[in-house]
Amino acid sequence: GAVVSQHPSWVICKSGTSVKIECRSLDFQATTMFWYRQFPKQSLMLMATSNEGSKATYEQGVEKDKFLINHASLTLSTLTVTSAHPEDSSFYICSARFSLTTGYFGPGTRLLVL
């Protein structure tokens, strides 16, 4: 089946630093990728929809200047958490759209901000 990778799988950083997370579709082209955040014991919350070659669409309450999304190619989308703070510690998961109704999730990136 289709494979989506994320890098890094986990990251620990100091408060105030920026962290970049990559999401790659390895064997298919994805014009659309979705970024989710999951806090412990909670559901997945959609942060933004990333469209190749255009600006991302952010969900209500998600700061676009804090969570920068770049979808420069059909196989790569990046999420940069700028000036990270402890409350940004979470599990970030991307999903790459394979067809109109099917997407595949990456393995996720665990971020811990100290």
Place this chain on the structure above:
Amino acid sequence: GQQVMQIPQYQHVQEGEDFTTYCNSSTTLSNIQWYKQRPGGHPVFLIQLVKSGEVKKQKRLTFQFGEAKKNSSLHITATQTTDVGTYFCAGRFQGAQKLVFGQGTRLTINP
């Protein structure tokens, strides 16, 4: 906003007992997907339901999509310890491309 409600939040069963989780939406869904997330892992796609009244089976798992395409259920027959995890439904509303996840049902099993 458009939401997908999922119950129960937690379910603890004895191994061998059945388990069911339910999802409900106030508006019609174009399709619904089910995922399983093991502790410490990421969501793994189980199945997608598209048609009104659709029923699909995967071994001991039975998935249903309501006639009105507003509710869905996942039923596990004779649970095993390998079924432990959190089960999420995720609905796609008509005309939208994004998935809206339910709150999830965490299943724990007493061996």
